[in-house]
Amino acid sequence: MNDPKTSERPVAAETAAVAAAFEGSPNPYVLLTPDLRIIAVNRAYEDVTGGRREDIVGRSLFAAFDSGPGSDAPENVRQVRASLEKARDTRQRDHLAVVRFSVERTMADGAQGFVDRVWSATHTPLLNATGEVEFLLQHTTDVTDLSPTIRPEEPTTALDAIVGGSVLHRARSVQEDNRRLETERNRLVEMFMQAPGFVAILSGRDHRFQMHNDAYSQLIGHRDIAGKTIREALPELEGQGFYDLLDGVFATGEPYEGRESVAHLQRTPNEPTETVYLNFIYQPIRDAAGVVVGIFVQGHDITENVLAAQRQKLMIDELNHRVKNTLATVQSIAVQTARSNTDPAGFAETFQSRIMSLSHTHNLLTQSHWEGADLRAILEHETEAYGQTRVSLVGPPVSLAPATVLSLGMIFHEMATNAAKYGALHTPEGRVLIDWALADQRAPKLRLTWREIGGPKVTAPDRRGFGSRLIERNIRHDLAGEIDLVYAPEGLIAELTVPLDRTAAR
Incomplete structure (x- = not known):
């Protein structure tokens, strides 16, 4: 039989190696909990930010670093927080092209003061065995040297100024576009979810649920249907004609409108179906080439009427x-x-x-x-x-x-x-x-x-x-x-x- 102590040694060795790599990396890293508290920083992070780990570990990321006098504190904090929360909530890496934060530095006269710096950050969610976000890893890079407007000294050459300014301008432009698109997307999603009528988006020939709003969820008894096909999510519709209607809309590209249509839905688990009356439309969704790739479902429950x-x-x-x-x-x-x-x-x-x-x-x-x-x-x-x-x-x-x-x-x-x-x-x-x-x-x-x-x-x-x-x-x-x-x-x-x-x- 294997000796437990022997079997644990490779794991311990691997953990030590990862810790050493984290500490010795020339790239600045900070490890955060999902509620954005600092649990570890490496030496490069201390060097570039001027913070000491004994002063900042255990504190909130935004409490650990004062953004300094005269800086746009609410906006830069909002940008970083939004990027971290997006990475945490979507479980996908998120990039923050540029953000301004002041750091404390020793001036030429020996006094302590704040200096404006421009940063670029990447936020990576680290998942546990069950797929839940356990930590967030922030990789921060000081990109002030690319910005002649922030850099305190003049650039070495005119070419440096042109290249640096151009790269930073493009990064800022992309970030602003992404931020605007994200705001518009969130507004549309909010309108979608709060629509008084039921709404759903189905993709593919098997009509797989991509999105549905609260009214649709209420109509079907608050079932978990995300990612399921219509036949998997609503099996009681078999023989009621709705599958055939969806197949026809997908095949022909012609919309279908139902008026006072009768549907029998199981709105309570393990209970008989309930009869509802619906006004609805199945509208084909097309890609850039005009090919039908999904169906937009919208309607109203008119049972009471x-x-x-x-x-x-x-x-x-x-x-x-x-x-x-x-x-x-x-x-x-x-x-x-x-x-x-x-x-x-x-x-x-x-x-x-x-x-x-x-x-x-x-x-x-x-x-x-x-x-x-x-x-x-x-x-x-x-x-x-x-x-x-x-x-x-x-x-x-x-x-x-x-x-x-x-x-x-x-x-x-x-x-x-x-x-x-x-x-x-x-x-x-x-x-x-x-x-x-x-x-x-x-x-x-x-x-x-x-x-x-x-x-x-x-x-x-x-x-x-x-x-x-x-x-x-x-x-x-x-x-x-x-x-x-x-x-x-x-x-x-x-x-x-x-x-x-x-x-x-x-």
Whole structure:
């Protein structure tokens, strides 16, 4: 077996060699942590900057060196910091062509003072085994001698001045261009990321994601799709036609625009897909030769707008249906009331009473946006004119569908009217007891008993009037229920059974 101590010796020797090379290099080097603190400098760096390692190691790079009086400290610090952060964040080497920094020097008279110098720097990220930035290496070169405007003494020859000035001018020009381009690029990227619509850039025939903004990420459930093909990133789109559309745009170079297109996206991991509606465009991206190399995707999630439009159409259709039904009901009430009342005054009174009952029921439904109403609220509406002490209501809350509300509203109106004309509510001592309950939970049914007591003696009618026919028609035809009317001498008893297949009990 290998001796661990023996196997460690080559590593230690290699580390020592690297350290010696770092220290002995004629090139100035400084080693920084990712938060830009100095952890090592070599001798050449000390010589060229005038700093001592015992004074600067462990400090921030920008705190370790005073930029000196009269210098443009904010700008030069910003340039160096931006270059270092770019190298750290992109994990790519970055070059800073020229930057001014003052260094402390011993003057001819022996006094200490600051001297303006021009520097060029290269910043290299050093990665660990996992690919993360562990250190930043700065290689700094004093290029003041190339600049006759900074150099304190005159150049040796006119040629030196021309060459030095030309090189420095070009370096500064390139650096300013790069800085301007970087600023413009950052501004465009920021606009891209903050765009209200979803945006993505796909490259190649396999439509690989190069960039996408926050809105696109939100649309697909914040998945990690960078560098993946469309088929790898969004496999649930298989069979929905989007792959074929992208292939067609790439092959033909013709853009495609989708309007209210339906897409089924898995926006939550391990959950079913969700249906979304999209307006979008696939725009081909071409290279300098005009060849399609990618596709620009831009669009908007219009799901809420589409659903709102669908709800509005449904409401309009429902409203039209209700208006037609209401007009048919009014027509029927008018015809049947006219048959039962030969006297115009009696017709007007009865007809108006029934129309007002229908109106009250509509008001109840309007308050709930036509989603339904509670049984107790309907009964209270139709009996409140006779006083709370004369009508007893006992039963659980029951939420009824709009169609059931309309039918029961008319039924209870007729029963209350009959009680006031001929039954218990015709005399001061009479009362109406209304009890209800729910039966059969698998197929729920409403069972309601209307019992009149304390009124005049009751006898079965010789003929059925419109009210009786209306009650039976609404119960059996409109509600598919049953009603049993018992004309007991002490008072009418009506037992109703109505299925609630379209009504939810609370």
